[in-house]
Amino acid sequence: DTEVTQTPKHLVMGMTNKKSLKCEQHMGHRAMYWYKQKAKKPPELMFVYSYEKLSINESVPSRFSPECPNSSLLNLHLHALQPEDSALYLCASSLIRTAGPRGNNEQFFGPGTRLTVL
Amino acid sequence: AQSVTQPDIHITVSEGASLELRCNYSYGATPYLFWYVQSPGQGLQLLLKYFSGDTLVQGIKGFEAEFKRSQSSFNLRKPSVHWSDAAEYFCAVVNRDDKIIFGKGTRLHILP
Numbered sequence: 001d002t003e004v005t006q007t008p009k010h011l012v013m014g015m016t017n018k019k020s021l022k023c024e025q026h027m028g029h030r031a032m033y034w035y036k037q038k039a040k041k042p043p044e045l046m047f048v049y050s051y052e053k054l055s056i057n058e059s060v061p062s063r064f065s066p067e068c069p070n071s072s073l074l075n076l077h078l079h080a081l082q083p084e085d086s087a088l089y090l091c092a093s094s095l096i097r098t099a100g101p102r103g104n105n106e107q108f109f110g111p112g113t114r115l116t117v118l
Numbered sequence: 119a120q121s122v123t124q125p126d127i128h129i130t131v132s133e134g135a136s137l138e139l140r141c142n143y144s145y146g147a148t149p150y151l152f153w154y155v156q157s158p159g160q161g162l163q164l165l166l167k168y169f170s171g172d173t174l175v176q177g178i179k180g181f182e183a184e185f186k187r188s189q190s191s192f193n194l195r196k197p198s199v200h201w202s203d204a205a206e207y208f209c210a211v212v213n214r215d216d217k218i219i220f221g222k223g224t225r226l227h228i229l230p
Contacts, residue, residue: 004161040223041222041223042208042210042220042221042222042223043162043208043220045217045218056217090161090162092161092162097216098216099150099212099216099217099218100150100169100212100216106164106167107164107218109161109162109163110161111159111160111161112159112160112161114159
């Protein structure tokens with residue numbers, strides 16, 4: 001199984017709603033990532049978990065709250081979002097966190113959740 | 119700071135024609151470089167990567183890329199494109215903080 005799955009595929013929410021995005025992998029990877037991708041832009045890193053511990057937070061607003069309950073699962077809890085938070089949210093995983101040749105490992109991306117905030 | 123430039127926002131080629139997508143990087147030491155592809159509504163898929171060694175790197179789907187240190191380039195090539203190659207292509211580099219930094223992307227259009 002070399003797949004990263006994300007649910008839901010699409011999500012529409014109001015600014016007062018609380019919702020969660022879910023990401024799952026069963027490749028035994030110990031690093032998991034959240035990226036945000038606006039239309040016609042490259043992905044931007046938001047969070048990195050390594051061995052279920054948050055290792056990188058790219059100064060993301062607190063209305064985004066990540067959670068890694070176990071090595072296969074990564075959640076992104078959303079609360080009080082703004083319309084400008086509408087984007088494609090991509091999850092990725094890799095064997096270990098290192099992106100370069102010391103790890104020589106690939107980040108596998110899920111298909112993303114298309115989020116619209118009204 | 120490490121960065122990647124993809125000078126072409128859009129590229130249009132005819133099916134069966136050859137393809138070259140340009141990528142220039144800025145990095146002080148030996149860069150670690152990637153090419154990813156993203157089809158509409160999909161996540162990113164790694165096409166190929168360069169860490170060291172042979173400067174001509176073979177990837178999946180018939181793609182290859184050549185690392186040229188003198189030109190700070192890592193251009194992606196394919197000898198004959200297929201309609202299914204229409205997608206967004208991202209060049210990326212690993213920065214000093216061990217994060218992947220993506221270029222702005224090149225949208226590839228295929229004419230029948």
